[in-house]
Amino acid sequence: MKRNGRTPLAEDAKSRNKRQQILEAAARQFSSYGFQGANMRDVAAEAGVLAGSIYYHFPSKEALFIAVHAAAVDMMTEAVRTAIHGIDDPWQRLEEAAAAHCEALNGANAFMGVIAPIFPLIADGVRHQLTAQRDGYERMFAILVENITIPDTVDPKIFRLHLLTALNGTKFWYHQGGHPPAEIGRQLVRMLRGATGSPPGSDTRT
Amino acid sequence: MKRNGRTPLAEDAKSRNKRQQILEAAARQFSSYGFQGANMRDVAAEAGVLAGSIYYHFPSKEALFIAVHAAAVDMMTEAVRTAIHGIDDPWQRLEEAAAAHCEALNGANAFMGVIAPIFPLIADGVRHQLTAQRDGYERMFAILVENITIPDTVDPKIFRLHLLTALNGTKFWYHQGGHPPAEIGRQLVRMLRGATGSPPGSDTRT
Amino acid sequence: MKRNGRTPLAEDAKSRNKRQQILEAAARQFSSYGFQGANMRDVAAEAGVLAGSIYYHFPSKEALFIAVHAAAVDMMTEAVRTAIHGIDDPWQRLEEAAAAHCEALNGANAFMGVIAPIFPLIADGVRHQLTAQRDGYERMFAILVENITIPDTVDPKIFRLHLLTALNGTKFWYHQGGHPPAEIGRQLVRMLRGATGSPPGSDTRT
Amino acid sequence: MKRNGRTPLAEDAKSRNKRQQILEAAARQFSSYGFQGANMRDVAAEAGVLAGSIYYHFPSKEALFIAVHAAAVDMMTEAVRTAIHGIDDPWQRLEEAAAAHCEALNGANAFMGVIAPIFPLIADGVRHQLTAQRDGYERMFAILVENITIPDTVDPKIFRLHLLTALNGTKFWYHQGGHPPAEIGRQLVRMLRGATGSPPGSDTRT
């Protein structure tokens, strides 16, 4: 059977494309229905392949989820990194980070949808991998929090965890038409900022 | 749903027990594995009945979940109501509420496990029912928040939502051995309380 | 536990009543959904008892069906017997019989609904019992057919079977608003009557 | 429902075979036990696949039944069309049609078994689809009936319906060893033909 005469490069590009399409379709499905609720056939259909074909690119549903999650964390990390780049004031850095997180999370990019909830996954092993993937991201926030001044009565770790889960929680109640996501993220930091005594609202961003 | 007029003897007690046992087993399973991840057979096994028997008490898996959720919300409401009873200071009321919520959520009671996450459920109809069940609880918090003083820059609704999702978020990171849940809840409120500038405990609002 | 003071007679009446109610409910359900499609719980609900209670009166679903069928055949037999009583002309007797059959079958009485189709039943034993129950009824028609004059080319047995199945078939296409059932039954006989050479329509009944 | 453009080689043949085998097994099971009485496991076993595999070819039990029914109606239509081809005399056309119908219905082809009874099906939607499928077939008979001469006292529609249900009814009483099916179908038409006054038996068919 003669193969059509496309160059190996094009082939590769197409294949990487396919992988990407599957990844994106998976992101959408996992975001909408959760890990267990999503099914490979729908992912495949949305990616324009048959269910069996996914297994050429990913060995299992869990691996697919992990890949989506990794991509999501990477994107999120990049978004936050960019948002705080060049800003010096610690509180403002945190505020920008929160705004970026919230915006990415509730924006059009389906990948982010897998970040917010800790899906009840089948195997513990999977959870460990996800935790590892989030690690760098959480460390970034840990550093942001280390640099702000908070009362002695507050454990910085608890501060960070409350902050991040509240941020992720927006995924469950944010809806278009209300406050824009970035604003919601900023308000959270402002609420907490008051605690330091610095006048809230003294930052001049819109 | 009126019960027939038989004497409420051992018979009835046993029967109500079975229903209760199923409910509790379901709470444990749903908490551990989520709505989709849990399965009726395991719920039944844990309740000491056969899978089919569940359907005598609950018409469907969804109905079972909704029943568990309702019980959970009721318990949580009661816990918070009790915690704030007799306390006047608005911030302290909120702090006690948060502490109670956090404690109930991360305590031994499996029912609470279904409160924290918004499981991706199959039918929209279910989500509506769950939302309706939570309504009263959320209103209680809305009132608590209304009575505290927060900066004009912060929307009370956003304040409440951030507060509650952060509280619920503890379910995902709390682990025995660290700060006790009540303390974690209190710290969250304390972080936010600083925003008013008033030293904790010094505010005199009715 | 003291029993309430109703007389044994009343008790009996009530019980027979219950049996009858179950029978009627079963007739309705079997007529609507077939033997397999009907379920004991719905029969019970319609009869105002619980599913388990049916088993006091009937040992099994099949037995219940057979009882309904027996009652139906009896009613049908009686209806036809009454309809042809006092009529002498063989063709007219047949016509009246057909009219009565059709009318009963498509009337309000749910019992008749189990006569028309030969439900695909689980056990062969059941089918035999049903056949036996119909026997007397079919013999009655056999005699009616014996007395009319039909061409030699037509086997009276085939004539009878075609006649009866066509009659029963009306159950599947008759609908209120069209010709009345009795008329439909009469037309069938008239179609066949023509074969004898006697002018159709020469009978003057409405 | 366009097939993809692969070469129709052994591959396709095998696959179409499997689908066909399932269809045939289903026809046998539905014919024997009715829609509700038949079960997917037995259909699968008879087709040499596992129950789950059926769902690759047909989305549901109902869809499977509808496919069987469609095939049955098509075969029946073809059988009758062939039988009346080249015949001019209206009565003789009807007689051949009846003979063909009866023969197909009571022959070895299991598909026909789903034509005779109107199974009490679960969903109304299904019944509508079946009715639609039968439509063309019934129209064919309607035309056959339009062309014969029947007394004014007889509604052609009723004539057709009686004719068809009687024909279908043979499925319930025909048994090998008696008159051959074709003969049974012919006798029915002959009975009705007499009504026109034309001497029955005067037709000269071989």
Add this chain to the structure above:
DNA sequence: GATGAATGAGTTTTCATTCAT
């Protein structure tokens, strides 16, 4: 006579996964 509860086998259906081609 009747009931409430439970049973347990059976039903349709789903779905991640495999594999020859």
Add this chain to the structure above:
DNA sequence: TATGAATGAAAACTCATTCAT
């Protein structure tokens, strides 16, 4: 690389039936 087909285990749910009370 991708596909079409099949797998097989598991899922939710049904339902005739039983039985202690």
